[in-house]
Amino acid sequence: MNSLDELTHELFTFFNGFSSWENSVIKTSDLTVSEAHAIEILGNHGQMKMKTLAQHLGVTTGTTTVTVDRLEKKEYATRESVKEDRRIHLITLTEKGQHAFAEHHQYHSNLTEQILSVLSSEENEQLVKILKKINAEAF
């Protein structure tokens, strides 16, 4: 196996591991995958309008409408229209939503710690540096 294939293999193994870890974490909660993603984004960036949320999620506004409908029904978020432009609806996490976000973030930290535990502190530094580069330039 050449060096390119080797890295390809490790990258996709890593991605798949990450992916199934995430799904299993979400399954332990009261949330569906799309609801969890929406809460993640709202938690990280604060209140935003439908369109912005849809862009962050990488889906259409139609899909986002359905997701936010459920978040509202389950009381994780609220919709409110803006006085200055009544087309716009701002989505905001409720207390319950913020709590779910904090909990989800804790799971993420746990996975990071699990990953760190198999690396030396030197490798830790290398990984952060490499990921920063990739995230900034590669996608």
Next chain:
Amino acid sequence: MNSLDELTHELFTFFNGFSSWENSVIKTSDLTVSEAHAIEILGNHGQMKMKTLAQHLGVTTGTTTVTVDRLEKKEYATRESVKEDRRIHLITLTEKGQHAFAEHHQYHSNLTEQILSVLSSEENEQLVKILKKINAEAF
């Protein structure tokens, strides 16, 4: 931001980038996401029975039945029962399926090259080493 949060953030940014890249690649093909995953696994491991495929996919055999139904209809794979144990069905990629696998693998290599292009050869080696450790021990 502390060091743990920093790595968490970079890890999940990386994961999300990877994820949306993969979805957009699959969208350019004739395949759905679950079909593409099945082809990926069959291409990497060769022919296998339904149950094994389901385990690799991380879904139930019921779900796998549906996926393989479609792969068969679209002529990417075939089902054949085994003489020695007629409960077992072996799934095999057709020519067309193998071609799709090769094409998908090429896309993966392209992404890896794209990632490599922003890294020094030293960082490349570090990344492979780190990923191997994580994949072997962390999940």
Next chain:
DNA sequence: TATGTATTGTTTGATGTTCAAAGTAATTTT
């Protein structure tokens, strides 16, 4: 200011993903 255009968000109809539970067929165990 009136009309046409653009934007924001919702609804609808279609396809796909997934699971759990129930069902079928074949094999193994007792």
Next chain:
DNA sequence: AAAATTACTTTGAACATCAAACAATACATA
């Protein structure tokens, strides 16, 4: 031979997603 187990399929339900059509609001310009 009966009971238990295994491999797979079917079914019904919830969820995810899109494209296209729609409604409400805002903006632009003639």
